[in-house]
Amino acid sequence: MKPIQVGLLGIGVVGSGTFNVLLRNQEEIKRRAGRGIEITMVADLNVTRARELVGPDVTVVNDARAVIANPDIDIVIELIGGYGIAKTLVLEAIAAGKHVVTANKALLAVHGTEIFAAASAKGVMVAFEAAVAGGIPIIKALREGLTANSIQWIAGIINGTTNFILSEMRDKGLDFAVALKQAQALGYAEADPTFDIEGVDAAHKATIMSAIAFGIPVQFDKAYVEGITKLGAADIKYAEQLGYRIKLLGITKRTPKGIELRVHPCLIPAKRLIANVEGAMNAVVVQGDAVGTTLYYGKGAGAEPTASAVIADLVDITRLHTADAAQRVPHLAFQPNAMSNLPVMPMGEVVTSYYLRLRVADETGVLAKVTGILAGAGISIDAVLQREADEIKTEATAGQPQVPQTDVIILTHDCLEADMNAAIGKMQALPTVLEPITRIRKEELA
Numbered sequence: 001m002k003p004i005q006v007g008l009l010g011i012g013v014v015g016s017g018t019f020n021v022l023l024r025n026q027e028e029i030k031r032r033a034g035r036g037i038e039i040t041m042v043a044d045l046n047v048t049r050a051r052e053l054v055g056p057d058v059t060v061v062n063d064a065r066a067v068i069a070n071p072d073i074d075i076v077i078e079l080i081g082g083y084g085i086a087k088t089l090v091l092e093a094i095a096a097g098k099h100v101v102t103a104n105k106a107l108l109a110v111h112g113t114e115i116f117a118a119a120s121a122k123g124v125m126v127a128f129e130a131a132v133a134g135g136i137p138i139i140k141a142l143r144e145g146l147t148a149n150s151i152q153w154i155a156g157i158i159n160g161t162t163n164f165i166l167s168e169m170r171d172k173g174l175d176f177a178v179a180l181k182q183a184q185a186l187g188y189a190e191a192d193p194t195f196d197i198e199g200v201d202a203a204h205k206a207t208i209m210s211a212i213a214f215g216i217p218v219q220f221d222k223a224y225v226e227g228i229t230k231l232g233a234a235d236i237k238y239a240e241q242l243g244y245r246i247k248l249l250g251i252t253k254r255t256p257k258g259i260e261l262r263v264h265p266c267l268i269p270a271k272r273l274i275a276n277v278e279g280a281m282n283a284v285v286v287q288g289d290a291v292g293t294t295l296y297y298g299k300g301a302g303a304e305p306t307a308s309a310v311i312a313d314l315v316d317i318t319r320l321h322t323a324d325a326a327q328r329v330p331h332l333a334f335q336p337n338a339m340s341n342l343p344v345m346p347m348g349e350v351v352t353s354y355y356l357r358l359r360v361a362d363e364t365g366v367l368a369k370v371t372g373i374l375a376g377a378g379i380s381i382d383a384v385l386q387r388e389a390d391e392i393k394t395e396a397t398a399g400q401p402q403v404p405q406t407d408v409i410i411l412t413h414d415c416l417e418a419d420m421n422a423a424i425g426k427m428q429a430l431p432t433v434l435e436p437i438t439r440i441r442k443e444e445l446a
Contacts, residue, residue, distance in 0.1 A: 003036030017303030135305030149288030206250030
């Protein structure tokens with residue numbers, strides 16, 4: 001049977017990895033797919049470099065639309081990234097009757113509803129295993145492997161950059177800024193790391209997983225997003241003393257009120273497997289009603305791990321290329337006419353527990369005032385820790401007597417986020433609270 005022909009848009013790190021792995025393992029892939037899969041056309045603005053990477057047998061152009069217009073191309077791989085031209089090209093490829101494989105989590109998290117609708121109307125597939133957690137087959141697991149389950153919740157370390165930074169902060173006692181510079185020097189963080197350290201990248205991925213798990217439209221605009229930039233070495237240390245590790249988690253959860261969709265730092269019990277995922281590795285925990293807890297671990301980025309997911313999508317499409325569109329696995333696991341209208345809940349309605357760190361004047365009655373405010377808000381305390389704070393000297397206070405200070409660390413039981421916000425506002429207004437209060441949510445993941 002004639003090999004299926006693939007056009008590649010963008011041959012950067014992942015694109016070159018995809019080309020090389022497909023070439024290296026072509027015989028084994030053919031045995032699995034039932035026919036050969038060949039990248040026969042590449043579009044990249046740097047034509048000279050692209051030709052060096054793919055050799056003389058592959059057509060190289062600088063215009064992505066030439067790939068889409070080629071009637072011999074069956075599948076288009078989009079590896080350009082971003083929301084702009086990538087969206088236009090993906091929709092044009094769909095309109096031309098091409099199947100699409102993409103690693104573009106930002107595009108799908110923001111415009112997935114439009115893209116999947118266009119693909120369904122045209123009878124083509126959009127595959128995106130590489131968009132979440134790199135080489136970990138979490139999309140396949142959620143869409144197919146766990147299809148018998150009512151998914152209860154998902155919690156994932158789905159950004160390697162932030163996990164590397166938090167691992168360095170914990171292992172070496174570094175502050176955030178120092179750990180970030182180290183990550184940049186080692187190539188784990190971009191020159192502009194905003195999407196990673198502010199949680200946006202993880203929120204894109206959590207949005208996609210949430211849609212598949214619960215059969216809701218992709219709704220990135222409703223996700224709560226908080227990064228790791230405000231975490232200090234002291235919080236990492238105190239969490240450790242209390243038996244917890246701090247990780248940036250993407251969380252989505254089914255509740256009686258709707259769906260939680262949130263990304264933020266979390267205290268996780270050190271005994272949980274996911275708490276011990278270090279460096280730039282990714283891990284996703286899924287809780288299903290029938291299967292219980294499952295854990296998926298591996299490399300979340302890199303040329304060949306991501307290429308592994310891209311090629312798995314190519315194989316899936318090749319196997320189903322001639323199948324009736326109605327018999328294929330739906331893009332978001334649920335049939336398009338059976339999607340749920342469950343609302344994504346505002347963060348204020350989320351119930352969880354908390355770690356609070358207050359830098360306070362070391363005076364009699366301070367702790368009583370703080371605990372009184374929490375009690376008044378109906379928030380019960382699980383544990384309290386007091387530690388002597390480092391002296392703070394500024395230009396304005398140099399040479400002056402320093403106010404004795406202490407760190408008060410409080411762990412709470414579950415409460416409503418809105419109640420905690422109100423309580424923090426009242427505690428912050430106390431004259432004996434000397435710095436902005438640090439609040440980190442706590443997830444037992446039981």
